[in-house]
Amino acid sequence: MPDSDRDSIFGRIRESLATASQQAPYPEYEDEVATAKRRFRDGDTLWETFATNFSAVNGRPMTELAEVIDFLKSEGATVGYCDPTLEESIGRVCQENAFEIHCHFERERFDDYQFGITRASAAIAETGTLVLTDSDTSDRLGALTPWIHIAVLPESRLVSSVAQAIAGFGRESNIIWATGPSKTADVEGILIEGVHGPGEQICLKTAGLQ
């Protein structure tokens, strides 16, 4: 009976709206009306603003691959997933540092990957947010199931505000914004990181890629 459900819902809506005395117009407003201007410091570059706001939510902004390698070692990670298109540039260096790298995500082994390296499509300075899309993410699971996620961000893809990021949606049908590691405050309001998504969120800025 789905179609009759549809008809009766639209019928009732129209009936109800007919009784309304007036219709509120769509308000005029500036795109950036909800931008938190106070989250930008005078003189900071977009990357600096992003890094400040990303750090504020316990994300880890990094500019050198060596930094990432050191962090992975300090966390005791040994096995990771890597986007095949990043194998040459990043996967290889990881292997040279004795990490086991897989460029194909095997579902059965999802718990074995301690870190995942995938691309970010963009990042938002205002909120310290990484933008992940189906087009640029080699495997959604690779960016989600490992404890540590490393998003590789070409600096040119930084945008300043949430409003700008929305304006740039284009035809992408699956967009994920990630602002720091996964968290909960469900138990007595105490903040715990690493619930279902990554417990560590790294953003590695690159100049050259793409």
Place this chain on the structure above:
Amino acid sequence: MASPLQPIDDYARTLAPETRAAVIKSAAFTSGQRIEVLRRDYEDPDALRKLARKIKQHTIDRLDHYLEQAESRLKAAGAQVHFATDGPSACRQVLKILQEHGVTRLVKSKSMATEEIHLNPFLEKHGIESIETDLGEFIVQIDDDHPSHIVRPIIHKNRRQVAESLERHGLGAYDDDPKTITRRARVHLREKYMQSGAGITGGNFVSAESGRMVLVTNEGNARFSMAPNKVHIAVIGIEKLVPRDRDLAVFLSLLARSATAQQITVYTQFINGPRSANQPSGPEHMHVVFLDNGRSQVLGGECREILRCIRCGACQNVCPVYRQASGHAYRAVYGGPIGAVLSPLIGDSISFSNYGDLPRASSLCGACREVCPVDIPIPDLLLKLRHGAKKAKLPSPGSPPMGPFADLATSPKLWRTSMTASRAMNYLPLQFAPVKPLRDWLDQRTLPKWRGGEFRRWLKQRPSPVEDQKKHA
């Protein structure tokens, strides 16, 4: 015997002190943080919520147009769109989709719409395992309990109670460290995500312009409910629309700050269709079920403004009645000020007689309206509903009998006499008065000392203002 108290007072009286303490602490803390974050980030946070109000009011005033637009955009993007007039119809349609895809176990991310239609017990009855993955909702599910807050489902439990639940459910020996609790749920649920056939979610907003539905979670459970699964079903109230993608910047900014005092929720997903062709993981099928369940009727009534609600829970956190009584006191799926308005209105035709008392469980202090990110005049709506309940002659325990007072107050002569006579009240043990409703009412309250009649005496002795002026001229 019927209780002389409002049902909500009855419940509040039996509330365990540790439950009340947990609710008050957490609600008060979030309320404080909320205002801090809004003031930190915006010069004029009030202007932003006034704008949000206008956008949302415009949307519901043209709901037919925007709903149709969202439907066609979603279809064009490859999603299948369904409509459900009420809970039973929504449940049946979800079941049918699952059966068509041969799904017998699924994972769910937090959704008030699915709570509203009692989807889990329905699926269970039909042999489908449906697992809640939001940490709070997971605890609620294994406890056979109900969420008591729309954003923080287990606000009514402390860590000891949560630890006991996990222990009972075989997730390790008792340990009440919130970190251990979280890790254990993580490990347990990871397996479930990977072994299920579908992910069911709600939806926070739908942009009519693009058909993009927006999902926010802090834990990442909505992402995980989708990424390994072939089928995604979203159950979304028909009022969740906004006209354009750009409007989402306004609403996401307000939602995160109002709900959890965050600048933005950790994960925000914008979805309009199944996974892209190049993407190995993610649903191949996307189904959106638009749920009415009484909303289209509310649209034509005097409480239509409640349809602007974005379910942030700020009115619950700030409400003195909610803090004292907890969400379960409201008996319905939605508690607190939002629930007091919504519960009598949505669902089936008996909702009003079931929940018509809830609008009276408020002192009309107005705090809910002040914090509401879409500026809903909740106290006004409560008054309208009270009036409706009176007209429908719903029982109203807890109210003192006002009849005799009305007689008195409308006859000047009687009033004069009673004023002087009433001084005797100070010496009467009214708790033992022979009028039962009066006794019950006084049981809850202490009357101030009677000082009736003094205004009249003062007025009489006062020189008339005209005389007074002449004297000073």
